[in-house]
Structures are given as structure tokens and as C-alpha cells.
Amino acid sequence: MQKTKLLNVLIPVLSILLAFVIGMLIILALGKNPAEAIGYLMKGAFGSKTNLANTVVRAMPLIFTGLSTCFAYRCGVFNLGGEGQFLAGSMAAITVTLLIGHEGWWVTIVAVLAGTLMGGIWGLLPGILKTWRGLNEMITTIMFNYVATLFMGYLYTTALREGSVPQTAPVPDTTKIGRIIPDLRITWGIVVAILLGVAIWYFLFYTSKGFQLRAVGFNPVASSYNGLSVKRYMLTAFIVSGAIAGLGGACDILGTQFRLISGYGGGYGFDGVALALIAQLHPLATMAVAYFFAVLRVGSTTMQVGTGVPTSVIDIIQALVIIFAVAGSSMMYLPKVRKFVMNLFEKKEAV
Amino acid sequence: AKEAAPAAEKTFKVAMICDSSISDGGWGAACYNGMTAAAESRGWETAYTDAIDQSAYADTMISYCDLGYDMIFAPGNQYSDAVVQVAADYPNVAFAVLNGSTELPTANIMSILPNADQIGSIAGIIAGLMSKTNVIGFIGGMELDTTKSKLAHFTSAAQAINPDIKVVSAYAGSFNDTAKGMELAASMINEGADVFFGDASAVDSGARQAIDQANGDNVTIVDIGQPADLLGQNPCVVSSVVTDNAAMIAICLEKVETGTFGNEVVFGSLENGAVYLGKFNDALVDADMQTKVADYIKQLQDGTFGN
């Protein structure tokens, strides 16, 4: 038992290190100094108070989409629509803010609720298609992502456009989600994210409903034989995971980005899926991995700027991290490998 | 802004961020070339980060600020938000926003604003004179205000010369979907368009490719390039409306050096030479036509065009 748990942590960590080694080799091959590169990475992510804060800011949307994935996959719902749901949330939040036309904290609350609701609805649609027509959610959620992205384009170029660039008006100052410390960009959104993560963790592992949801996710047939309403749980998972992503969108637009603009929100959904899978669908681990992803993102920006390596090197390292981490854990399920590793452990213990 | 450093030894550094690629043969390339040319003229060091997501704008600029860059060049109004945010935290760094709005400048932010109306009009003049089918095409990337006013002036200038002109236009919704540019151009050719103008970066190169294909060996459909001088890149390029970013950026660099940076918009226009018409493809345009174009541009400058 202990050994398995240890391995579950050790394998991703080793895999990530390996991915880094390869990344550094690429940097070396480009004629840059890997040590220097790492130095820049650390400096970018942890170098100063501002940098530390930026990392947290970057982690926030990832925590939301990661948790959204976590929740859905735990119930056997393979929601790839995190991105669309995130955008649906942002769009609803900004639309409501701009339409109300007033300012103030109550607008913030209404906007956040609207974002959450809209995310939920955007999750519900593929849910209905799955439970009613049996459509594979992996396909439909991807389609809904495209629709959401294009609709966002419509909002910022036409419907809610303000000024010369295709973008919406910004959220009024008093409606923005406040900063925790005035001169750092961290907002209360991160607190919401962390509380949500803890709540999901509690829900999944310490409540009866969460227990049943997990059972449905692992084995829907057995669950239905044991009196659980599989369709209802799945639909709930669609809605809630959509709502989590939507809440993330609302927090992000009201706290960090302030307006819709071309390219907004790209990639958060898929990143969320990847990091939740690396975290083996554990909500607390998901938050940690999200933070790690953010470190990688922010740090690597500085690394790119400092060393002048192409931006794509960073993406390559990130993809390698995903591939190695997940491959590492699936390798552990192979009997041969498992046996081999266990033997290693045994030997160590014997010594 | 900061007092100018008295020591002449100091090498200044400028960095550019860009969401598209600097090798896109369009906007990104033109802006990068502009920056390097300007930097070279004043002995600055340069750096760039391209192909970045919207979510990384601020982080990237912060990184440059932390690494001691003196100026950050953001070629597009889409960076304004991020610039405002970062500029507030780094009052000692100068920020120049190409196509930034007139309201944008602060103590350490300046806008660089080429005259989009004139750019559109120049292209419109050529199109109005050259079109034989009386249909001309315009492909936009995003519905930027600058793009919209280019389209509006392209249309009005062409119609001022030839009232029968009809303009077909479309937005690709992207600056890098080359294939979409091809399809859009193909469908416009099908509508009869024979002179094209575009404001969509890599999408335009797709459009030019479609035009070349439609032409075959005999160039009857032409394209007007921008913002660099694209003559020779494709057989169909008849001339280009050139925006001399380098000149405008150089002004900013100079202001940084002298410590007078900020609170200002650098305009670019026919008048100050930052906007001008590139060379003609002599095989496609006879001398007579070329002088006509030159006359109209003169009128444009005098404000008598279209009266």
C-alpha cells in the first residue's frame, strides 16, 4: 500500500525531471547555457514578490479548469469542453457587468453567479446530448468549444465592442475582483479557487454523494445495479464541471483580464485536462500541479526572454512533461514493470 | 520619464513582443524589421518574443522589464491593456504601442499611429484607376478600427475616381489562416474582383497566392501590398503602401535617449514621410497611370482629393 502511494508521487516527479533534462539538452543544442536557462526560470517564477504573485495569478485559471476536469472525470464524464465552459463563464460575467451599467461589489457577485451559471449551461448541453442521444461527449464538447470561441469573437468584434481594437470595454474598477495585497496582482479569485479545491476534495472523499459519484465514474453498470441513478449523476457532473470552469472564467475576467479580446482563454481547457490527469484526478494534487504548470509558464517566459530560445521550446518541454508523467504512471500498470519496480524496492528494503 | 543617462557608454535595449510570428511575411515581419532598422540606426540592442498567447503578454513584458530593457515595443492596440498594467509597475521603462489609441499615452507610454485613412485612400486610388471589372476586393484580418477605416477610405477613394466601383470585402477572423485567405480571394475573384488590398498579415499571402493561381502566366488580377514594400514577393503585387515603422520607432528611441519620452502620440503620414507609396511593377502599370496615381496622392496630401 505504502509503496504504491509512494510510487504514485515518485513516478510523475521523476518523469518531469526527465522531461526537463531533455529540454535542457535542446537548449544546450541551441548553443545556450542550460544552467543559465534554469536560473532565469527560477528567477522568473520566484525571483521577486511580483514574480511570485504572477505565478499565482497564472495558476488561478488552471486550478479552475483542472478541478473542472477532476470533477467530471471522477464521474466518468470525459469533458474536453473546459475551454468552452471557461469562456462561457467569462462571456456571461462581462456581458452582465457591461449590461447592468452600474458599478460596485454587488455587480461583481451577480457577474460571478452569471458566469458560473453560464458555464453550467455550457456543460449541460453536451450532457443532455450524451444522456438523451448517447453522443460521445469528447466530440460534442470540442464542437462546443469552437462555438464558444467564435461566439466570443462575435462579442468582442461586434456586440460588446468598444473602441478601435476588437475587444470589449473593461470591467469598471469597482466591479473588479479585489486584490488581496494592493500592489500584487493576486486577487480573491485564488482564495475562491483554493476553497473550491478543498471543497471538492471533501465532497468526493468525505460525503455520501461524492462517494456515489465516484462509484458511478468507476463502474456505471454496477452503480445502476446498486440503485444509483447513473444518468442523473452524469448530468450533474456535466453541469458542475461546467460551472466550475465557468466560475474560473468569471474570476479570471473580473480579476485579471478585465475584458474579452482575441485569443483570450486559449488552452486553459486542455491544460486543465492534462494537469488533472497528471494529478491522478486528486483535487488537492490538481491544485499543486496547476501551480507547477504556472511556475513552468511564468518561469519559462523569463527563460525565453533571457536566453532568446524560441518560445516553442517551452511548449515542447511542457508536452514532454505531460507525456512522460502520464506514460510513467501507465507503465506502472504493466505487470512486468510493476514487478520489476517492486523488486527494486524489496532489494532496497532488504539491504 | 527617467532622466537621460549621462554616460554615453550605455547601450540601450529595446524588445518587441508579438502575438503572430515575426516571419509571417506580413505584419509581424514588418514590425520586426521596423524595430531592428530603427535600433540599428541608433545603436540599440534588440530582442523579441513572438507567437505568444494573449495570456502571456504581461508576463513577457515583465520579464523584459526585469532584465533591464529600456523600451518595450508592442505592435498593436491589443497589447494596450497589458502595457498599461505593466507600465504602472515599471515607471522607468518606456512603452511604445503601435496603432495605440490617442488616449493611451502616459508618462511612460507612447502611441505610434500611422494614418490609416491615407493608407486606405492610396490603395483606393490605385484600385479605382486600375480596375477593369469595376469590382475590387478587400480582405481584413480582424475588425480593428484601423482596418475598418482602411476599408472605408479604400472604398471612398476608389469610388471618387470611378463611381461604378463596387467593393467586395470580408474578414478572415484571423491573421494567420493562410488557407482562408486563399478561399476568400478565390471567391472574390469569382465575384469579378480584379484589384485587391488586404490588412490581414499571413492571410494576405494566401490571398496573393490565390490571385497568382487565377492569373496563371498572364497577370490580370493584381494586389496592393502593405505594410512593407512587397514588390517582387508575388507576381501579382502591383505596388505597396509602405508604412515606415522604422522612422516612427526611431523617434521613440531618440526620446528615450534624451529622457523626453511619454505623453505623446507619434503620427505617421504622407506628410512626414512615414507613409508612402512603394515602387510600381512597371510591367503592369504604364508610366501614364503612374503619374496619375502620383497626382492623386498629391491631392490627397493637399486635402483636395475627391472635391
Next chain:
Amino acid sequence: MNEILRMEHISKQFGDFYANKDINFDVRKGEVHTLLGENGAGKSTLMNVLIGLYQPTEGSIYLHGEKVHIESPAQAVRLGIGMVHQHFMLVEAMTVMQNIILGDKRYKGLFINHDARRKEILELSWRYGLNVDLEAKITDISVGTQQRVEILKALYRGAELLILDEPTAVLTDIEVEGLYSVIEKLKSEGKSIIFISHKMREVLHVSDRVTILRAGKTIKTLEASETDGKELANLMIGRELVECEYRKAEATGEPVIELKHVSYNKASKHNGLNDVSLAVRCGEILGVAGVDGNGQSQLSQIVTGVTMAEAGEVVLKGCRVSHMTAADFIEKNVSHIPEDRNRMGLVGNMTVEENLLLKSTQNCAFCDANGWHLKKKAMRAYAETMRAKYDIRCQSMEQEIRSLSGGNQQKVILARELEASPDLLVAVHPTRGLDIGATRYVRDTMIEARDKGCAVLLISADFDEVLQMSDRIIVMFEGKVMGEYSGKNPPIQAISLAMAGK
């Protein structure tokens, strides 16, 4: 002696568990050699090792005296070994013909020469009396026919050594006779057959030699002519077989569940019900006999609310429940031991403890505030009592249940289903795959429940089990109830005829 196959010291390990341990086994030309053993003795595993589907942990295989290393089923096919698997290996989306010619490597050419292949297969099927419709889709043919397809598949590949893994489990008596004649024919052509079964009667009937496996080990090899059923049974089980006679009860109370003219998916002979009426009273066991796949699954699903009847009425404790769901049935105190424990009964990736509590986490003993907080301590304590009470053998209650052995998995289900003191217990193949001790335990527990007043519907493909345990017996054939018989001195002859639809 013309021995064609010898397996020496074969061991096969799954994880820490030895399914086969140091097995020795040989087959001669033209003989029928039976592998006899209880469920889980390791018969199928040994055969899967032989055809290269599994790699043995240890041991070697000799064919015609030469040592071979069988790496894949493809190689086994080349070596002339054919196997009819216990769980058929048929691609449902394809036709009979396509299934037979699948993987055929004997003919060159890109395209399928349909006419030639059809002719060849028809010839084969005529020679061995294996009638099948070549153009039918697998989903449309009966289980018996599917088995004929499986045998044809093996023969078509020119198998010299044919393995039949529990071929009779899914056949009616008449079909079994047909199978015997096929076996005779094959034997007369000099082919060898490995026959797997745990039914004494047929073993003695068809075999030349018998090898007994128990708990993964070879116990003994005997000449069939020199032994009798009793000896075989004792060897197979490992101790003197104590004839166990359960006391039969007579129930007169109100029916707990009643089916009135219930139909479901009527058109299908294998997974539908056609005008079924029956009643189970408290304090009795109603046994449902019949060959697998005659509507038993559907029956069990309807009386537990997993599926809804299409016509007719289901009455539970006096209420019409035709439109209720499984949850409502559970609410009304109906327990269910489903037919496939891994797929329907347990959540393999969850722990033993969690599986024990799968149905009762909403119970106020285990949670507060409407299911919003689980009382982990109470759960653990309960699980530990269950572990003791039902003798569940596992390393820890936090172990994933899929790593438990079948018998212990079944005990977990039993604990979960019986602790609720159900009014109705629906048990489907409750002892399938269990060893003798576990089987005994399960049966005793069910009888005990009955004696406490529970109504039990026992559906089992194991005829002996139905005979032993039931107070009344009904027989199902092609979705219909063929007849009802008393459990005391049941008319075995009549029942087995009814099972064949006569």
C-alpha cells in the same frame, strides 16, 4: 505410445496468485483427455498457456516430443492446436462465415474467395454434422449455434489437437448428444481432444483419460474405464463428498414478489421474456433452472428494477412496481446478487470497505446531514465486523476489491446484500467460480436467510445447485416458463426435458 503433447511443470502466476502450479499433463493421439476440476481450479488458464495467449511463469511444452515455445495464438494455430473458449471468441458485428475465415493464412491472394471458402466450410460442417447458416450475424444465432461456429473455426484451421473448454455448460441435453457425436467423429479421424468439464456423468461418458486439477495443481491422471464418479468427485473436491441435504420448506404466506404476464424484448429467444408469471413467497426459495441465456438475466433484472417490463405487471409486497427503478426496489428491501459480480456487483477500483457500503452511505448510521458528511470511523468499524462475520479474507479493508479472489469478492456482495435483512433476495449464479468451501458458505447463508423469512429467487445454471436448494423449481426456456415443480423429490427427468424445451 504416440504422445502428441506433454506439458511439464507448468506454473502461471497472476500477481502473487498461482493459477497453475507445477502442472504435468499429456495427451495421446486419438484420445479424449478430460481436465476435471472445480471452478477456479486453473483449467482455462492452463489451456490459455497452451495456446500461447498467456505466457507461463515456468515450465515447458513438448509437441510430438519436441520442445516448443508457444509465443502467440498464431503460433498455436500453426502447430495445429485449436481451442473453443469457455467465453466465445466471436466478433459480434461479423457474420458466421467471416468469423470462421478470420485470420486465415493458408490461402494467398488479397480478396476473399467467397465461393471457394463457403464450399470448403459447408463440406466441413456436413462432415461433422455442424449445421450453421454462414451468412447469419453472430448476434442473431443461438448460443448452441455459436458453439458450433467455434468448433468449425478450429477445424477449419486444421486443428489436430482440439481443446473444448466447458463446451456443455451452455448446451441442452440434445445439443450435448450432438457434440458427443462430433467428438466421436474427430476421434475416429485420429484427432486428439482436450475436454474440460466438472460434470461427472459426461466426463465418464466421453473420456479416455481424466486429469484432475485442484487449486492449480495436478492431483492425478486416471484411465476413465478404471474409475467411477464418486472417486473423481472426491479427488476433485479433495475430501469425501458429504451429500448435503438442505431441509425443504413449505411457504404459505403472501407472495413477496409476483410477476403477471410479464414480457420483455419478446422477439428474442435468448435475452427476452415471453409472458412470464411467477410468485415468490416469504420463507421459500424459488429456483429457476435452465440453460444459460434463456431469459434468466432479463428475469433477474426485472425483479430488481434494473430494467422495466415492457408488458405485464410486477407486484412487490402488494404494490405495483412495474415503473420503479433499482433505487426504489432497494428502498423496498430487495437485495440482488447479480450474475456478473465484477461488472454489476462491485466497483473494482474502490476499496473493500467502500464496496461493502455501496448501498448504505445515505444511511444515517454512516453519514450526517443528508449525506454531506461520511462517518469514516463508523464505516471502518462496520466493515471490520463484516470482515469477521463473513470471513472475508483480505490484507486490508482499504485494498482495491478487484485484487481479491472471486470467492472473497462474492462474500463482500453477500455481506452487503444480506445485512439489510432483505424481504426478497434475488441471487443469480451465486456460487459461480467459487471453491467448495465458499460455495458451502454461500449456500448455508442463503438457507439461513430463507429460514428468517426472506423470499429467495435463485437463478442458477448449475442444475445441481437448483435441485439442492430450491423449495420450488421453475424451468425457463427461450423466455418462457416451461413448468413448475416441487422441490421435494423433484422429477429430474421431466425438468431436464423442460430445459431442452420439450
Next chain:
Amino acid sequence: MNWNLLSEVLISAVRMATPLLFVALAELYSERAGLVNIGLDGIMAFGSLVGFLVCFWTGNPFLGVLCGALGGVLVNMVYAFCTVTLAGQQIVYGMALNIFAPALASFIYRVVFGVSSTLAQATLMKTVSIPVLKDVPFLGKLLFDQTPMVYGVYLLVIVTAIYFNRTKSGLNYKAVGEYPKAAETMGINVVLHKYIACILCGFLAGMGGAYLTTCYVNTYSDGIVAGRGFIALAAVIFGRWSASGVLLACLLFGFFDAMQLRLQVGTDLIPYQLFQMIPYVMTLIALTIFGSKIAGPKSKGKPYYREER
């Protein structure tokens, strides 16, 4: 709508359907062996880069296409190893490819062309028109005045249909996707078939990518694939895992896309984003109407280990 316009739209539909068709066939071969590969976008991106580079250097578009296809195979081997040998989750690795391969492509492009800011252009494949036939009004230009790649892909559709419906090998291949264990017991090498499926998938998807840069546009730019892989994925489902169905689905998507662009040129009133939604919304509507009664190969998406029960 006049005939000329319709013909233009159809020609454009065929042009836009061709890369889709390559990639959809790639996915068809993958899913028929039980492997759902959502990494098509990534494979295409890499294929389009390799195709472009080779074409740029050698001036030979055919070589470009071939190398692009091989590049696709190379990338897809990552997926093959992880999903077949390690029996990992197919969706995850598909997604990983979508991050990895485009980044790699963009990286290589940058390394090759440095920071030079001139646009690299390659020669495009010439159309080969079939004499006489190409002059048939309306259909002539549509069917007989295309690049060899277009003829090739339609040939491939027919070959694929015949392969899966008529040949022995096709039957074995389908069995692997339906019930790998049964296939294994019939002497079919499941792992080998799955690897072959990955090779074919990589090859065709790479080719689809290379088509973009050797037959369609003559430049490479990041994001050139623009979500075509996902549309192809939908086309396979839409086309019910059959070659002819996939053909129809791709033509339909191509048609909607071409229509959408035409409509955009014609009107300014309706925002173009709404037009761009058409292919996706139509997919959703069509899927909803048809439902998913045929769920495709039975074992698709499930990892296979031989010794599992």
C-alpha cells in the same frame, strides 16, 4: 444561386475537403483498430512543416508530401508506444501530441529560417488536368482538373472501402478493433495491427498536413492546421466508420465551409463568426439527429493487454 457560383462553391468544397479527407481516413484506420487518436491536429502540423521544408529545399512537392507523411508516422509513434505498448489512455496521449507536435514544428521552422523575416515560399504541386474530360461543363473542372493528391485521396477512399469490405486482411483488421482478444485467438497479431494502424494514421494525417503546404498554400505558418483534425474526427463518427461515409461527411464539411466563406463575401450584415460556426453547429445538429446507434468498433478507446480477463 447561379450555376457558375454553385460550381465555384463545389470546387472550393472539394479543395477544402481534401485535407480533411486524408486526415479522416487516417482516423478511420486508427479507430478501426480500436485506437481513438485525437492528436490529429498535432500530426498534421508536423506533417505540414516537414512537407513544406522538403518541398522548399528540393522544389519537389511530391517528395515533400512523402516526407510529410513520414514525419507524421514518426510523431505518431509516440502515441503508438504509449497507447499500445504501455496500454495508456488514448485521449491523454492524443492531447499530448496536440501540444507537442505543433510546438516541435514551430521550433524547427524557427531553427531553420532563423529570425529572417522574409516569407519562405515553396513551389506548389501542379494540377494535372485530364484532357477532354476537364472540358465537360460544370463537372469537368470539379472532377478532372485537380492535383494528383486529390485524385489520390479519392482513389484511397475506394481502396479503403474495398479493403475493409472485400479483403481478408481488411477483415482481420476490423476484428482487431471489434474484439482484440478474439482476433488474437484466431492467430491475428493484435499489437502488430495496432502499430500498423498507427503507422497508417500517422502517414495519412501527415500527408493531410503536407497537402496544406504543398498543394494548398505555399507557406508554412503556425496554426495552419486550424482545428481540421478535430473536424476530421467528427467526420469519422459522422460517416459511421465507413470509407464512403467519411467521404460524404468530409465533402459536407467542405461544402459548409465553402458556403460559409461565400456567404461572408456576399453580406456584411451578419457577423462572420456566426458563419464560421456553421460547420460545428451543423455537426452537432447532424449528430443529434442521427444519434449514435452505430457506435463504431466495439473495443475503440480501450487499452488491450493480452493477459487481462
